[in-house]
Amino acid sequence: MAARREATSPWLLHFDTGSCNGCDIEVWALLTPRYDIERFGMLNKGNPKHADVLLVTGAVTRKSAERLKRLYDQMPEPKLVIACGDCASTGAPYVGCYNVLGGVDQVIPVDVYIPGCAARPEVLIDGVMVALEKWKVKKEVKA
Numbered sequence: 001m002a003a004r005r006e007a008t009s010p011w012l013l014h015f016d017t018g019s020c021n022g023c024d025i026e027v028w029a030l031l032t033p034r035y036d037i038e039r040f041g042m043l044n045k046g047n048p049k050h051a052d053v054l055l056v057t058g059a060v061t062r063k064s065a066e067r068l069k070r071l072y073d074q075m076p077e078p079k080l081v082i083a084c085g086d087c088a089s090t091g092a093p094y095v096g097c098y099n100v101l102g103g104v105d106q107v108i109p110v111d112v113y114i115p116g117c118a119a120r121p122e123v124l125i126d127g128v129m130v131a132l133e134k135w136k137v138k139k140e141v142k143a
């Protein structure tokens, strides 16, 4: 994994903390030939220990909060968190529900907030590009 840390293409981990699946569908659209996020060298990974960027969809429920924190803690530094959509960014429209804590930043630090309900794939790509620049800066600071 040491060589992996030198790479310029971040690997992504997607986690749904309680979405309606609207944002999840848009995230998965990024992997289709139409949007093809892999052209930027980004790969979707299922293992937090291999991931550089955590893409979170949905408001954080009380049940998912601990899992979200555990995934984040397993990711190696430098790491980034992207809140995809209004729910992940603020908890809206579920703020105040008995089982909802709020946005992702109620549990872990967030680097990039992507608005929208659902967040459109074009906006997601913009957000991921912003995250990529932040990730490179974090890597330089760590080096």
Ligand code: SF4
Binding pocket: 018, 019, 020, 021, 022, 023, 024, 057, 058, 059, 085, 086, 087, 088, 092, 093, 116, 117, 118, 119
């Ligand atoms: S922002 Fe909208 S589409 Fe995305 S998870 Fe929330 S309610 Fe669903």
